[in-house]
Amino acid sequence: MKKVTLSIHCAIILFLALLGACRTGQKAPDVRQSSGVYQYDNEKKQAVARRAGPYFSDRQAVVGRSGMVASAHPEASRVGVDILKAGGNAVDAAVAVQFALAVVYPGAGNIGGGGFMVYRDNTGQAYTLDYREKAPEKAHKDMYLDSAQNVIPRLSITGHLASGVPGSVDGMVEAHRRFGRLTWAQVLQPAIDLAEKGVALTEREALGLNRTRSSFLAVNPDKRYFMKADTTDWKAGELLIQKDLGQTLRRIQQQGRAGFYEGETARLLAAEMQRGGGIISEADLKNYHAVWRDPLVDTYRNYKIITMPPTSSGGVALLQLMKLVEPYPLRRWGWNSDSTVQVMIEAERRVYADRAKFLGDPDFVKVPVAQLIDRNYLQTRWADFNFARATDSRNVKGGNMPGYESLETTHFSVVDKDGNAVSITTTLNGGYGSRVVVGGAGFLMNNEMDDFSIKPGVPNMFGLIGNQANAIAPGKRMLSSMTPTIVEQDGKLYMVVGTPGGSTIITSVYQTILNVLDHGMTMQQSVNALKFHHQWLPDKTTFENGAFSDETIQKLQSRGYVLEQLTNSLGRMDCILRRPDGTLEGASDPRADNTSVGY
Structure with missing residues (x-):
């Protein structure tokens, strides 16, 4: 490992840290780290002298003066910044990123899932939007149990019955309606372009699609979404073109909320559910609405923490x-x-x-x-x-x-030139959700029903235990982390x-x-x-x-x-x-x- 030369001032701080460590019986931290690279700036030298921690890599930060988007995919982040440059605010960019992720990051980006938004405007006012999925009206607390009240393996994870009513589209409509600056058509267009013209697969996305091909075929035996025409493996750099998803996004662009929760998309989704034994109906879709909730706000030391209230447990x-x-x-x-x-x-x-x-x-x-x-x-x-x-x-x-x-979800953060900030976490739940692709519409459905307590004391796919407070009920939102x-x-x-x-x-x-x-x-x-x-x-x-x-x-x-x-x-x-x-x-x-x- 590299030796680090400390300034006189840093050395004093290190001495104080050593003294404090001795008083508590702790061994003093060593000013080193495993990747061999440290980035110093004037603000952090004292902190570096106090501690050092191993890092996954030596990746360096990106610095901007007028705006920043951090997301799970480079194309989605580029879309967000393009919206900011075009005069959009943080919410405009966040909406554009949400829809772009549904195209470029099918493992977790979505219009068939849900999520949560924390928004702080440049005056300090905070808002939170709950667009978590809901249980369909035909759902009930024992729907994943057999006659002996035992959990039926994977019924809440894979296939049509695992899906809750999606909230992502309504959430983005609500966020844009209240805070957006650009037109709805403007913030949807980048995702449409990516779907119709294609996105170059990253190595990670190519591997993910190859790995899940057999499960896609098992759940969707009559469809070939996310597969190459010649059924060979995807390779990094190849274009993934999604024409049906592009048409679905165009309906949302032209009709807003009704382009997803009513009309052709709703009909296709309900038909897909019926075909595979799911229970989401057109009425469930029409009745879905995101909810504005009061943010949780409290302090830690001298900092204010603004975060998401339930239905999130986070x-x-x-x-x-x-x-x-x-x-x-x-x-x-x-x-x-x-x-x-x-x-x-x-x-x-x-x-x-x-x-x-x-x-x-x-x-x-x-x-x-x-x-x-x-x-x-x-x-x-x-x-x-x-x-x-x-x-x-x-x-x-x-x-x-x-x-x-x-453990499959995605998060993105946005700050615009005026200091408005958005923090959004959105999900299909497991990677590629329930693996159900809506025929004719081209998008993946969630498997969020597994986030309910399907039986008290029985862990979900993430090993989390739940109880009656999170039991399944019609119209209820499942708990989230x-x-x-x-x-x-x-x-x-x-x-x-x-x-x-x-x-x-x-x-x-x-x-x-x-x-x-x-x-x-x-x-x-x-x-x-x-x-x-x-x-x-x-x-x-x-x-x-x-x-x-x-x-x-x-x-x-x-x-x-x-x-x-x-x-x-x-x-x-x-x-x-x-x-x-x-x-x-x-x-x-x-x-x-x-x-x-x-x-």
Whole structure:
């Protein structure tokens, strides 16, 4: 590893860090990192002296002065910036990116799924839009159980019955109606062009389509969507042309909401459901509407956190996690030291237990949001915590509240020249959703019904446990882990954050924010930093290779923590940070095709 020459000032800070570490019994952090490259700037030197963390790669940030888009695909980010350059605002760009992702990123981008939007305008006013999918009217709580009340394997994951009523199109219509500046036709046109003229496949997308070909054929035996005419494998750089999807997008462009939820597209979708044994009807589509909800807003140290309320569990969980660790000196302990990791794991354990017990659709169940994020309540959750040993998840339940009535997604962040900011996480749920392609319309359907608690105590595809609060009911929105978030500092926009990742979304967003606020990383370093995850059950901590030092692993294992090194990665962050000089730092994840584009 490279030796790092520190300034006199940095050396003083390092001495103070060493002194603090000695007082707490921690080994001082070593100012090195595994990729061999550090980017220094005047603002970060002190933080670098305090800590160093291994990174997934040495990817550098993208810097812009007038606008920034960070998304899962380079073409989608380019579309967003083109809209900004054409005079559009952050919402215009976000709508264009959502529809572009439905074309260029079929594994998670969608018009057949749903999502959440957090929007902060340049005056500081915040809004949140819930366009999560809904259960069809014919849905019921036992629809995935056999006569013996056992779960029927994969019925909620693959095929027509796995889909909820899509919300993405209505969500974008609502966002644009309220805040858009350009015309609806303008923001739809880039996606139409990409569908009709074709998009060059990245290596990752080519591999994904090849890998799922057999399941596409099994679910859609009479269709050849996402397959080459000669049935050979896709290769990077080949054009994927989607004529039927282009026509569907044109109907949405010309008719707005009615171009999807009524008329020809609705007829095609309902016919597809009937053909495959699904239960979404034309009436379900016509009756679907996104919902504006009050954002969750709270503080962490001197920062304001603006995040998503239920139906997302992510915002509640994020605020709980931040408040649970706030009393601890994470900065002094150091990034991923054993003490820092321990309190973070124990916070995650308790928060995911609360999630299972209390969280659901607030239109159907009472969700005690205020109590869950109350500091007095959270203090009681630490009652059985002991630094000497790991808490046993079998002994951790959702908290007690008097009066309470009982991994494929995508994220993008946008900031425009006026300082308006959008954080959107959107999903089909699993990769390529239910694998159902709507015949004649060319888009994939979600498998979001698996995000309900299909049977209390039975984990979903991400291993998450649910209960009655998240039971299936007609017209109900299923619980989500999506956590689009915006952070303010001193009343000004500071950070736009989010990621896909199923159950790991919450913990990835949590770590990314702490990496900047407590550990002094740049936005890109924070995204690059290796991550870990605990979700109450199963009672183990998974981590990316290199996330923990040997010493941290030994100390945690000696206290009874079960650690499992992953063979894959955690998170696909797309974030933006406003620097003190007003420039925008776009930070997209090196773990995939994620790309930031600014100007």
